[in-house]
Amino acid sequence: MYRYDDFDAAFIRARNAQFRAQVERRIDGSLTEDEFKPLRLMNGLYLQLHAYMLRVAIPYGTLNGARMRQLAYIAERWDKGYGHFTTRQNIQFNWPKLRDVPDMLDALAEVEMHAIQTSGNTIRNVTADHFAGAAADEIEDPRPVAELLRQWSTDHPEFQFLPRKFKIAVTGSPNDRAVTKAHDIGLRMVRDAAGAPGFEVIVGGGLGRTPMIGKVIRDFLPKADLLPYVEAIVSVYNLLGRRDNKYKARIKITVHEHGAEKIRALVEERFAQLRPQFSGVDQARLAGIEAHFAPPDFVSGPTDAYATERDTNPAFRSWSDTNLAPHRNPDYAIATISLKAHGGTPGDATAEQMRVMADLAERYAHDELRISHEQNVVLPHVHKSDLPAVYAALAKAGLATANIGLISDIIACPGMDYCALATARSIPVAQEIATRFGELRTEHDIGPLKIKISGCINACGHHHVGHIGILGLDRAGVENYQITLGGDGTETAAIGERAGPGFAYDEITPAIERLITGYLDLRSGPEETFIETYRRLGAAPFKAALYPESTRRNAA
Amino acid sequence: MSVIVTDTGFQPDDWTGGYVSPEDLPPDDAPPSPLAVALPSDAHPEALAGQLDRIAMIRVDFPGPADGRGFTIARRLRLMGFRGRLRAGGHVIADQYAMACRAGFDEVEIPDALAARQPEDQWLFRANWRDHDYQARLRLDPDATTPYTQR
Numbered sequence: 001m002y003r004y005d006d007f008d009a010a011f012i013r014a015r016n017a018q019f020r021a022q023v024e025r026r027i028d029g030s031l032t033e034d035e036f037k038p039l040r041l042m043n044g045l046y047l048q049l050h051a052y053m054l055r056v057a058i059p060y061g062t063l064n065g066a067r068m069r070q071l072a073y074i075a076e077r078w079d080k081g082y083g084h085f086t087t088r089q090n091i092q093f094n095w096p097k098l099r100d101v102p103d104m105l106d107a108l109a110e111v112e113m114h115a116i117q118t119s120g121n122t123i124r125n126v127t128a129d130h131f132a133g134a135a136a137d138e139i140e141d142p143r144p145v146a147e148l149l150r151q152w153s154t155d156h157p158e159f160q161f162l163p164r165k166f167k168i169a170v171t172g173s174p175n176d177r178a179v180t181k182a183h184d185i186g187l188r189m190v191r192d193a194a195g196a197p198g199f200e201v202i203v204g205g206g207l208g209r210t211p212m213i214g215k216v217i218r219d220f221l222p223k224a225d226l227l228p229y230v231e232a233i234v235s236v237y238n239l240l241g242r243r244d245n246k247y248k249a250r251i252k253i254t255v256h257e258h259g260a261e262k263i264r265a266l267v268e269e270r271f272a273q274l275r276p277q278f279s280g281v282d283q284a285r286l287a288g289i290e291a292h293f294a295p296p297d298f299v300s301g302p303t304d305a306y307a308t309e310r311d312t313n314p315a316f317r318s319w320s321d322t323n324l325a326p327h328r329n330p331d332y333a334i335a336t337i338s339l340k341a342h343g344g345t346p347g348d349a350t351a352e353q354m355r356v357m358a359d360l361a362e363r364y365a366h367d368e369l370r371i372s373h374e375q376n377v378v379l380p381h382v383h384k385s386d387l388p389a390v391y392a393a394l395a396k397a398g399l400a401t402a403n404i405g406l407i408s409d410i411i412a413c414p415g416m417d418y419c420a421l422a423t424a425r426s427i428p429v430a431q432e433i434a435t436r437f438g439e440l441r442t443e444h445d446i447g448p449l450k451i452k453i454s455g456c457i458n459a460c461g462h463h464h465v466g467h468i469g470i471l472g473l474d475r476a477g478v479e480n481y482q483i484t485l486g487g488d489g490t491e492t493a494a495i496g497e498r499a500g501p502g503f504a505y506d507e508i509t510p511a512i513e514r515l516i517t518g519y520l521d522l523r524s525g526p527e528e529t530f531i532e533t534y535r536r537l538g539a540a541p542f543k544a545a546l547y548p549e550s551t552r553r554n555a556a
Numbered sequence: 557m558s559v560i561v562t563d564t565g566f567q568p569d570d571w572t573g574g575y576v577s578p579e580d581l582p583p584d585d586a587p588p589s590p591l592a593v594a595l596p597s598d599a600h601p602e603a604l605a606g607q608l609d610r611i612a613m614i615r616v617d618f619p620g621p622a623d624g625r626g627f628t629i630a631r632r633l634r635l636m637g638f639r640g641r642l643r644a645g646g647h648v649i650a651d652q653y654a655m656a657c658r659a660g661f662d663e664v665e666i667p668d669a670l671a672a673r674q675p676e677d678q679w680l681f682r683a684n685w686r687d688h689d690y691q692a693r694l695r696l697d698p699d700a701t702t703p704y705t706q707r
Binding site: 011151156158161162238239243273278279281285 | 600621622623624625627628629631632635649651652654655656658659673674675678681682687688689690691693694695
C-alpha cells in the first residue's frame, strides 16, 4: 500500500490548514456562500437534506487496518457511529458539524487519508478494480497508476474549476470490475503487439440523466504517456465543455456534441504540446510508487481446513460459494464481506463492524482491505486455511451475509433518506426487495443478478447498468419507480432499456418478484443467468411478466 | 478602481495603456507600441498564435470564481511561448491565487470591494504557491533550470 512521503504529508497539513482558515473566513464573512461552496466541495464537504456530509476518499479503494480503525473512530467521535461506503470507493459521514470538519480532516491526515476532490467540479477520487493485485485474471496491478493519477490530479491548478465533475477509473484486467465505460475517462489495461502493458483510453462515458457508454479514443497508450495524455483530455474539456447548462456540462455531452473524432484530434494535438513537459520524472515516481504495491509475502501451507469446513458447515459452504473469488495464488482466496445484510442499508457499516474488519485484515489478510464500487468490503488476500476463522468472526459481527452478486446485493444511492437531490426513496426499496427474497430463500437458485437503484435521474445508484435498474422519480408528489432491463457495467457495458410504465412505491417489490418468476420460467436451465436469458430472448417476455394486465388486454 | 495582487501583496494598477481585443490587433507593420490584449474567458488562445512576441500584456477575464477556463488559457499561452505580463482579472478569490500563479499568471487584478472583503493577508497566505506543488514534482527534473510554471 502507498505510504506518504514527506511531501505528501506536508501537502495534507498545508491543505487542511487552508481549509480550516476557509471555514473561519466563511464564518467571518470574508467568503460569500457562493465562493465558499466550491472550496468546501473540493474538500469533500456537501450540504445535504438534513446536515453537512463529509465524503472521504479511499483512493482506488485500498485501506489497511489502521485506516479502517480511524474511520471507526471518526464515526464515533464526530458522527453517529456509522459510515456509508459509496459506489466511488468513498466513505460518507452523514452528520458532521461544520466546525468539527477541520478536526476530522486532521484525524484523517494522521492515517494518510483525506477528503480532497471527492466533490465539486474537479477530478474526483480515482477508482480502480477492487480485486487489484489479487485477481487471477490481471495483467498488472492498476493501483500504482491510480496513485500517480491521484498525485497528478490533486490540486492541479488548471482543473479545480472544470465545467463539471470529472471521474477516472482504471482496471488492470480484461474483466472490467471498475465500470470504466461509464466514467469520464476509463483506462483499461491492454498489451501491445510486443506484450508491453498500456491502456485503452475511453472517454465520455457516464450515467446520470443522459447515460452514455464511453468511446475509445486511443486503442493503445503507452504507460509513459499517461499523464500528458490525460492532461490533454481534461485541458481540451476545460475550454470546450459547456458552462451554460450544468446538465450538459459533462464531457460525455462534449464528446456527443463534437463527435469522438474531433475530440480525438484536439486531444492528440494538445498531447503533442504537453508530452515534452514530462521528461520522465513522473515515470521515476511511478517506479517508486510501484515498489509500495509489491505483493505481500504469501504463505504456503495446507488448505485442508477450508475443505473440511465446507464439508461440515453448510452456512460456511454457502458463504464461500458466493463471497469468494479466485486469487492469483491458488492457496489464497479473495473474500468479499457483504454490507448488504437483508433489510439493512446497503453500504453502511457501524464503527464496531469497521473494527472487526480492521482486525481481520491485520490478522488474516496481510493488512489489506478494499472497498468495492458495489458498496462491499474486500479482504483481498486470505489464505484458504484461515477462511473458517474469518467467517466465524464475520458471522459474530453480522457481516457474514452470503449474497455477493445475488439479488439482494443491491447498489442503492442514499435517496430521499439523506440526499437533497433525491426525488424518491431508494434505501427502503433495496431493503424491502432484499428482505422479500431473503424470506423466499430463492436467491441462490436465482443466481447472479445485479439490481441497482437510484432515487433520482442523476443515477448515483448506477441503475442504467443494472441487469434490473430501478429509478425512483416524483410524479406529482408521488414516488414512481421505473424499471430498466438489460444494463451491464462490465467490459460488455450496455445501458438498460426502460420496460414500460412505472410502479408505485408499494408495487415495486411485487413487480420485481413477477420479473424473477418470469425469468425462472424462461431460463434454459439453472446455469443460464438472468442477463444471459435476457440477451437470448430480448425484452418482450420479461415485459409480459412485468405487465400481465396489459398482456391480457392485448390478447383479448 | 482595482487592486493588483502579487506575492508581495496589494498595489495600485500601474497599467494605464488600455487593452485591445484579439480582433482589433493593429497590423504587423504598425509602429511598435506597448500592446495589451484583453481576452474573455471563452477565448481561444490559438487566435494569438504568431502575435505573442509583440504583445506586452494579456489580461484574461474571470467572470466568476467558478469559471476555471482562464487557468487553461494561461497555461496554453505560456506553452505557446508568451513571456509577457499575464494578468488574471475579475472575480478571482484569494483561494485561487496559488492556482493562478501556477497556471502562469504574474498577477491578479481584483475590484476594490473584493479587496476590502478579502484583505491583503488572505492573499499573502498563499504567496507560498511554489511549495506543496504536485505538478512541479511530477514533471520537473530537480536539477533542471526551467521551472514548470513558466512566467
